[in-house]
Amino acid sequence: MVCSFRRYLWLRSNHQLISKNWQPKIFKMSASVISGELSLKQKCLEIFQTAINSVLPQNIIKNNISLEGNRLRIQNQSFPVHNNVHVAGFGKAVMGMAAAVEQILGDHLVQGVISVPLGTQKVLRLAGKKEMLLRPQTKIQVQEGAQHNLPDENALKAAKRIHHLAEGLTESDLLLVLISGGGSALLPAPTPPVTLEEKQYLTKQLASKGATIQELNTVRKSLSLLKGGGLARAAYPAQVVSLILSDIIGDNMEFIASGPTLPNLQSKEDSWKILSKYNLLSSMPENVKEVLSQPSTRTHQEETQDYAHVFNFIVGSNAIALEEAKCKSESLGYNTSILSTGVSGDVTTVARLFSLLIRYVCSVLSVHGSQCAQASSMKDEMLQIIGSLELPDFRLDSRLELLENVLSSGKPLCLLAGGETTVQLRGRGKGGRNQEMALRVALDLHQAKSMTPHDPFAKHEIVFLSGGTDGQDGPTEAAGGFAYTEMVENAFREGLNVEDFLNNNDSFTFFSKFNKGADLIMTGLTSTNVMDVQAIIIQPKETRVSDQC
Structure with a gap:
């Protein structure tokens, strides 16, 4: 079964959340650190930290919104306000977003309702994150629900209040809508006579058969009062302004929390096709059949025209996080390039792409040119993988132009990417897509070393990082993990066979046992989510080695 690790368990409520200046408990202080010299892993971690900090709820609100007299300025638009602002919100990052909005609006805020994951307020209090909590005399009601990231009765109550x-x-009036990842589960409002249990059943069936998030949201919208533009329609004729933290590749707003403030571009016929694709027509509840059989009385053009009162703004995304990470990387002295903000597909294939990229870069830098036959072969394979994964923004040639700057300037290299992969479940182990990605990159680099007479990485120090910006990789306590060329060999010395752990999807257990857990990324829950970040640092060693290819 293909399982997107988006559908993970909400960790027990006493996990520490990330702060604006969090300090991961990963590395022991070495003499080099004390003297001010950071290791490659620590530099990589600083870059990852910067990416997360740029999309923390309080930061994205303050960076995008301001009150100028009686006008609320959001990016390049402004809206008149006069004690007429109402707030509705749903998603994993909405608590912090609402706290920041409340502070900015002051007396212009009339009332609000937000739906957030179970345990959110307790976790924030335990972590001392007062800036992410509402004021004691707040006008915003908080409803917690969607345990295990699944819609439940508490989330249904919140949806009814918002409706x-x-x-x-x-x-x-002006309705300010706060939306982030997890919003679909936190805003369940089934179209009667469909019950919450029936909608849950259908969603679980689709997820278990490997339906994509786009397919899941298409079906959800067709069975919802609020998704697929329903919330915006309910608020008419009020002005509706949505602030959206994107956890979707490509930032397609209609799929973020199932698009409650955007026109629904999918039809009920699309839902029928999806249910047929996964052989669920015969097991579909009768109430679902009834709702999906009701004819649509509106055209797409009529549907779109009804949204003139709505403005939607992306205020946080993977692209924004990567741009900030790039700035941090450059400040650390690296020639830096963003490879892609839409990396997706099976983690095994994506890990192969990253390991090939590392090998290619090392070979080109070692021989001061890309004419080596092996380098050419690696580039061809990378292009094939990029084509098979359909990564339109991963333009390899333009990304690799950076190598000329590396050769001429002598500066080390940092390559950044983001997105969300899937994992093919074969075992019963404990892990997540980022830890599995790192471990597969490490294994592939090890195999490349073992297949060549000369160490292809002898002239370079290499670190690979893959981490989830939400701080939780699958149902584990880690955000992700590191990889480097010596990892697999060192693991063998500790009696750990990497391939055995990968075959059992047990990457977290491996990282917990290996190197005393020092290669796990432990941030705690961050209360934000713009998918995953990958970082590759390639730095020349001081010791000269004869050119190899």
């Missing part, structure tokens, strides 16, 4: 708030608005 009621929206329906009571007038043309003189």
